Amino acid sequence: MGVYVVLLRGINVGAHNRIAMADLRGLLGDLGYRDVATHLQSGNAVVTSGDEGPDAVAAAVGAGLGERFGLEVPVVVRTAEAFDAAVAANPLEVGDPSRFLVLFCSGTLDTEALSALDTAEYPRERLAVTATEAYTAHEEGLRFARLPEVVARYTDGSVTGRNWRTVVRIAEMTRR
Numbered sequence: 547m548g549v550y551v552v553l554l555r556g557i558n559v560g561a562h563n564r565i566a567m568a569d570l571r572g573l574l575g576d577l578g579y580r581d582v583a584t585h586l587q588s589g590n591a592v593v594t595s596g597d598e599g600p601d602a603v604a605a606a607v608g609a610g611l612g613e614r615f616g617l618e619v620p621v622v623v624r625t626a627e628a629f630d631a632a633v634a635a636n637p638l639e640v641g642d643p644s645r646f647l648v649l650f651c652s653g654t655l656d657t658e659a660l661s662a663l664d665t666a667e668y669p670r671e672r673l674a675v676t677a678t679e680a681y682t683a684h685e686e687g688l689r690f691a692r693l694p695e696v697v698a699r700y701t702d703g704s705v706t707g708r709n710w711r712t713v714v715r716i717a718e719m720t721r722r
Contacts, residue, residue, distance in 0.1 A: 653703020
């Protein structure tokens with residue numbers, strides 16, 4: 547049995563891609579996942595399942611969202627172990643957790659190109675990168691953040707961000 551973190555991109559932002567978390571929990575349960583729990587209204591879930599792997603979970607959830615709700619949204623999935631490793635790998639100091647993002651990528655990041663970026667162009671933002679996550683700190687807040695869009699250009703998959711407070715809470719949920 548494996549524990550998976552399911553992150554949906556662009557759920558319940560403005561009037562688009564609206565889904566109640568009770569409906570998401572129902573879908574995940576109907577897909578055969580157990581111990582389904584959600585956090586906040588932005589498409590964060592923790593589920594228990596067989597060992598089919600993150601890519602299979604992402605594909606099943608994406609297909610289920612399309613079939614049941616007509617939603618086509620990127621789905622990024624991590625095992626609980628990989629999620630914990632992403633938390634532990636954070637190389638940046640977290641000042642204000644609401645101004646600090648972890649960007650989870652469904653594909654591979656071009657770490658070489660991202661490491662070569664001239665971060666002087668983003669004077670109030672900081673960036674650190676691992677193979678599958680990027681960490682960004684935003685002194686002026688997320689409203690003015692430019693680096694998440696830049697990071698998204700350097701991956702062959704989808705990117706979804708969560709602030710540090712949410713990341714820590716989801717990590718706690720995987721240890722239930």
